[in-house]
Amino acid sequence: MPHSQDFDDGNLLLDTAKPKVKPPKRYQVVLLNDDYTPMDFVVEVLMHFFGMDEAKANTVMLAVHHQGKGVCGVYSREVAEMKVYQVNRYSREHKYPLMCQLEVV
Numbered sequence: 001m002p003h004s005q006d007f008d009d010g011n012l013l014l015d016t017a018k019p020k021v022k023p024p025k026r027y028q029v030v031l032l033n034d035d036y037t038p039m040d041f042v043v044e045v046l047m048h049f050f051g052m053d054e055a056k057a058n059t060v061m062l063a064v065h066h067q068g069k070g071v072c073g074v075y076s077r078e079v080a081e082m083k084v085y086q087v088n089r090y091s092r093e094h095k096y097p098l099m100c101q102l103e104v105v
C-alpha cells in the first residue's frame, strides 16, 4: 500500500513563481462638460461612438453635465485612443468644443 508521502511532488516552485505577464492596463474614455455643446449632440456622440441606446446616452450626458466629466467606456489602449481621436475630430468638424480624453485605470 503506497504511503501518501510517496506522491508528494512539492509545489514550492508553483507557489513562489511570480507571474511573468501582467494583465494589460485598461483605458477609460472620459467625456468633459462644457457650456456650448448642445445636449442632443452629446447624446448623438454617445450613441454613435460608444454604442449606447438613447436612454443610457441621456443618463451619461446628464451625469457629465452635472459632475463635469464622466466615463463613456473602458477599452484597450488602441481602441481608447481611436475613440478619443474620432470623437474630438467629429466635435471639431461640427464646431463644438466637446472634448474627451484618456485616463489609465
Ligand code: TYC
Binding pocket: 031, 032, 033, 034, 035, 036, 037, 038, 039, 042, 061, 062, 064, 065, 098
Ligand atoms: N453643458 C452642456 C449644455 O448645457 C451639455 C453638455 C453635456 C456638454 C455633456 C458637454 O460632455 C458634455 N448645453
